[in-house]
Amino acid sequence: ETGVTQTPRHLVMGMTNKKSLKCEQHLGHNAMYWYKQSAKKPLELMFVYSLEERVENNSVPSRFSPECPNSSHLFLHLHTLQPEDSALYLCASSQDRRAGETQYFGPGTRLLVL
Amino acid sequence: DAKTTQPNSMESNEEEPVHLPCNHSTISGTDYIHWYRQLPSQGPEYVIHGLTSNVNNRMASLAIAEDRKSSTLILHRATLRDAAVYYCIRRNYGGSQGNLIFGKGTKLSVKP
Numbered sequence: 001e002t003g004v005t006q007t008p009r010h011l012v013m014g015m016t017n018k019k020s021l022k023c024e025q026h027l028g029h030n031a032m033y034w035y036k037q038s039a040k041k042p043l044e045l046m047f048v049y050s051l052e053e054r055v056e057n058n059s060v061p062s063r064f065s066p067e068c069p070n071s072s073h074l075f076l077h078l079h080t081l082q083p084e085d086s087a088l089y090l091c092a093s094s095q096d097r098r099a100g101e102t103q104y105f106g107p108g109t110r111l112l113v114l
Numbered sequence: 115d116a117k118t119t120q121p122n123s124m125e126s127n128e129e130e131p132v133h134l135p136c137n138h139s140t141i142s143g144t145d146y147i148h149w150y151r152q153l154p155s156q157g158p159e160y161v162i163h164g165l166t167s168n169v170n171n172r173m174a175s176l177a178i179a180e181d182r183k184s185s186t187l188i189l190h191r192a193t194l195r196d197a198a199v200y201y202c203i204r205r206n207y208g209g210s211q212g213n214l215i216f217g218k219g220t221k222l223s224v225k226p
Contacts, residue, residue, distance in 0.1 A: 103160070
């Protein structure tokens with residue numbers, strides 16, 4: 001247990017569906033991250049939140065919409081996804097955004113878009 | 115750009131030491147070397163990090179070359195639970211961003 005939980009662990013959705021991924025950290029951290037891990041590709045950073053404010057969006061399509069209502073929770077809202085969006089979505093947190101802070105990852109949500 | 119080079123895969127026997135190499139020939143003076151690993155069906159987890167001196171913790175040891183252009187993660191006695199993808203990552207402490215840039219890593223297989 002890393003102190004970062006993600007729900008659901010598995011999700012199958014159609015291209016017209018709307019769904020949300022949830023991440024919760026119990027570590028008192030101030031920074032949270034969304035990563036995408038596609039088959040045979042390195043982990044890609046999607047979004048970074050610091051003190052509930054989005055500080056980085058790495059050219060992610062608008063069909064992915066993050067939300068950070070408080071420092072413990074992070075959501076990724078999904079709508080009109082494409083089959084190529086099927087991947088493992090990982091959430092992470094760290095004490096803050098300073099370089100060198102260890103990031104703690106959740107187990108991920110495995111998403112399949114049909 | 116991960117800016118590190120690692121072998122795609124390595125094999126080890128259980129109970130034997132494992133040396134996982136990483137090349138970072140363009141490293142700058144403020145770059146630390148971090149290692150994370152990702153076990154099957156899990157998110158990555160921190161292993162160890164260092165700047166110039168060799169480092170030890172309960173999980174592993176990190177040996178950094180004198181010119182800092184390469185480093186080696188050492189697992190002293192591999193177990194089946196150490197089978198994972200190991201990522202060597204440069205992190206610039208001179209900046210304010212704490213982003214991790216992952217490469218493809220080394221997939222370690224451990225044989226009983």
